[in-house]
Amino acid sequence: MHSLRYTWLVACVLAVPARAADPNDAREWLERMSRALGNQNYDGRFVHLSGSRTEMMRIVHRVDKGKVGERLVSLDGSGREITRDETEVVYYLPDKRTVLIEKRTDNRSLLAVLPSYSKDLGEHYSLEKLGKVARLMGRKTQTVLVKPRDEYRYGYRLVLDQETAMPLRSQLFDRDGRVVEQIVFAELNLRDRIPADELKPAVSTENFRVLRQDQESPRLATTTTVGWDVLRPPAGFRMAAWRLQSIAGSTTPVLHLVYSDGLASVSVFIEPLDAAAERLRGLTRVGAASVFSRELEGRQVTVLGEVPAATVQAIAAGLAPDKPSAPGTGQLSRGGAPQAR
Numbered sequence: 001m002h003s004l005r006y007t008w009l010v011a012c013v014l015a016v017p018a019r020a021a022d023p024n025d026a027r028e029w030l031e032r033m034s035r036a037l038g039n040q041n042y043d044g045r046f047v048h049l050s051g052s053r054t055e056m057m058r059i060v061h062r063v064d065k066g067k068v069g070e071r072l073v074s075l076d077g078s079g080r081e082i083t084r085d086e087t088e089v090v091y092y093l094p095d096k097r098t099v100l101i102e103k104r105t106d107n108r109s110l111l112a113v114l115p116s117y118s119k120d121l122g123e124h125y126s127l128e129k130l131g132k133v134a135r136l137m138g139r140k141t142q143t144v145l146v147k148p149r150d151e152y153r154y155g156y157r158l159v160l161d162q163e164t165a166m167p168l169r170s171q172l173f174d175r176d177g178r179v180v181e182q183i184v185f186a187e188l189n190l191r192d193r194i195p196a197d198e199l200k201p202a203v204s205t206e207n208f209r210v211l212r213q214d215q216e217s218p219r220l221a222t223t224t225t226v227g228w229d230v231l232r233p234p235a236g237f238r239m240a241a242w243r244l245q246s247i248a249g250s251t252t253p254v255l256h257l258v259y260s261d262g263l264a265s266v267s268v269f270i271e272p273l274d275a276a277a278e279r280l281r282g283l284t285r286v287g288a289a290s291v292f293s294r295e296l297e298g299r300q301v302t303v304l305g306e307v308p309a310a311t312v313q314a315i316a317a318g319l320a321p322d323k324p325s326a327p328g329t330g331q332l333s334r335g336g337a338p339q340a341r
Contacts, residue, residue, distance in 0.1 A: 026127035029144045030115060032165035033158065037109055039063060042166070043198075044188035045075070050181045050287030059111055062194040071199045072110040081201045082110055092203040099205055102213045114167060115146045115156045120262040124149050124236045134159075136168050137185065146263075151175050152234040152311045153264045154288065164190065172288050174308060181288035181306075213245070228257065228270060230318040234311050236261035245269075259315060266305035266315055273300050283309055292316045 041062055048055045056075040062068070067086055074080040079094040084104055091100040121127070130143040139161050146156040151174075159169040171182040226242050240260040244253040257268040273295065284291040291304040292312040301319060303312040 026129040026144050026146075029129060029142060029158075029160060029165060030127070030146075033114065033144075033160055033167060036165045037061075037111065037114065037167070038068070040164075040166075041191045041194045042188060043191060043194065044185055046183045046185040046188075048181075048183050053287075056186075060194060060198050061109065061111075062196070062199055064196070069196070069199045070110045071201070073202070079203055081203055083199055083201055084110060085199075090201075092201050092205065094203055096209075097207065098209045098211060100211050100213060114158070114170065115263050118262045120236075121146075124153060124261055125155070125263065133162070137188070139163065139168070141168060148175050150235065151308055152237070152314070153261060153307055154180065161188075166190070172306070226255075226257065227322055228255065228268075228319060229322060230259065230268075230315050231320055232318050233259060234261075234314050237264075237266065237311070237315070240265070264305065264307050264311075266303060266307055266312060268315065268319065269302045269304075270299050270319075273298060283313065285309065297321060 043058070043060050045056065045058050048057055058073045058075055060071045060073075062070070069085045070083065072082040079092070081092040083090050083092075087104055089102045089104050091098075091102075093100065115121075115125075126145075126147045126149065128145040128147065130145065132143070134141050134143070136159060140163070142160050142162050142165075144156075144158045144160065146158075148155045154172050154174055157171040157173060158167055160166065161168055166188060167185075168188065169182070169184050172180050174180055226239070229239060230237075237259045238261075239257055241258045243256050245256045252272055255270040257270070259266045259268065281293055281295075284293075288306045289304060290307055290309045290312045291302065292309070292315075293300070293302045294316055295301070296319060301316060303316045303319075305312060
């Protein structure tokens with residue numbers, strides 16, 4: 001796996017269960033949280049816990065005339081930073097003396113993927129607003145649960161500020177209730193205005209390598225033939241988008257498929273074996289993320305997502321060309337594009 005290819009940050013929820021309430025209220029709280037995260041200026045420090053690893057981080061979120069910018073800073077001494085604006089996401093990696101630049105392809109916050117309500121959510125998750133009101137950081141809070149109905153997805157436990165709906169604690173848990181990753185805010189300030197200078201990185205990039213990881217804009221899965229698909233994916237997961245993605249350090253584009261149930265998402269990377277940075281095999285776990293790699297039809301296939309191991313294994317096992325054919329047909333060609341049918 002190319003070490004710069006998979007950069008992700010997980011954020012989810014923490015609370016103590018109590019009396020259940022109207023699930024419609026839970027939906028409203030999720031909608032409020034999404035609006036609060038996207039539309040306000042805020043500056044916060046939080047602890048990110050993943051397995052035995054603990055890291056203190058700072059996030060700055062700025063909205064100016066409808067345009068959003070963010071900066072995420074590791075406070076553990078590594079100096080790592082991530083910034084994003086309307087067009088790009090930039091990773092500053094002092095330990096590798098590298099700057100990695102990617103096109104921005106979605107509106108997700110650097111704070112990570114927090115659940116938002118969709119009409120399909122109830123098919124695979126149950127929503128619950130807990131009745132007990134607790135205090136955190138001196139503020140009244142509301143707890144919302146998003147619980148998985150099967151073993152193929154994680155659940156979320158959100159502790160939200162009752163006044164603003166901002167997430168003060170978050171936790172990701174499996175079907176048995178075991179916590180797999182969490183964040184806890186130590187400080188969170190809503191600000192009327194954040195100067196643009198606060199989004200500038202503090203890292204000196206003198207003599208750093210600058211790698212640009214270009215990729216096409218994502219295309220809906222129905223727009224054209226991709227050449228690959230997953231037979232019998234886990235319930236609810238469907239191909240949502242695909243793109244050709246150029247990986248830094250490689251001359252051959254990678255086919256990137258995205259499968260989603262409307263909340264959880266899984267990425268599938270397909271590349272020629274001789275272009276793969278490493279030939280990995282089997283299952284790897286990194287915090288809440290599961291990664292499964294295999295060889296298939298002369299390709300290196302890597303499936304990853306913030307989902308249980310069973311999900312990436314099932315998707316990897318079901319992946320196949322659209323139909324049996326001669327080598328290269330319907331697969332990622334040496335030039336990088338799926339061949340037309």
